[in-house]
Amino acid sequence: NAGVTQTPKFRVLKTGQSMTLLCAQDMNHEYMYWYRQDPGMGLRLIHYSVGEGTTAKGEVPDGYNVSRLKKQNFLLGLESAAPSQTSVYFCASSYSPWGNSYEQYFGPGTRLTVT
């Protein structure tokens, strides 16, 4: 099992450009999440999904969109990138929501720089 994979690993964008980050999991997990990690801020939830075809907003959803067309994939889109979106993005998945005795499995991360 590959677990949770993310593509790309690194990306540099110019302000105003768009891109999509792809997350895939092979553990048949219902729940998937997108976080961003900034120095001194911990992990902040951007969007999450409780199942195929569903999405919901997290703590910091502005400037991002997501889609969960297939159970194993969760896409994060930036329509018009801004320097404030420079960050490391982590995708995670879990069998059950939040802390119901099931941990979150994280992908290796995508380091995004917006110039």
Add this chain to the structure above:
Amino acid sequence: GQQVMQIPQYQHVQEGEDFTTYCNSSTTLSNIQWYKQRPGGHPVFLIQLVKSGEVKKQKRLTFQFGEAKKNSSLHITATQTTDVGTYFCAGQGGATNKLIFGTGTLLAVQP
């Protein structure tokens, strides 16, 4: 909204010394998880605490959940260089019932 704070932000110890990080929530939690992130890596789940006053041990790591379920701690006895990384707590609770990650504590261990 719900906030989860950790102290200290950074700790530098000599190998063999003990280390403790503290996690405090602004709201009562239903449970708390702990994760470790090695430098350049991704967070990896360590443990979950659910009961008030719960204490769990994993080899040299001791995790505690406060009686009021608003705070937690992670204590490492006799640190090793393999303990280097950032330790995050993540608490579930509050109005949203979402899992909120703490700010993390970066542990550096000097051999």
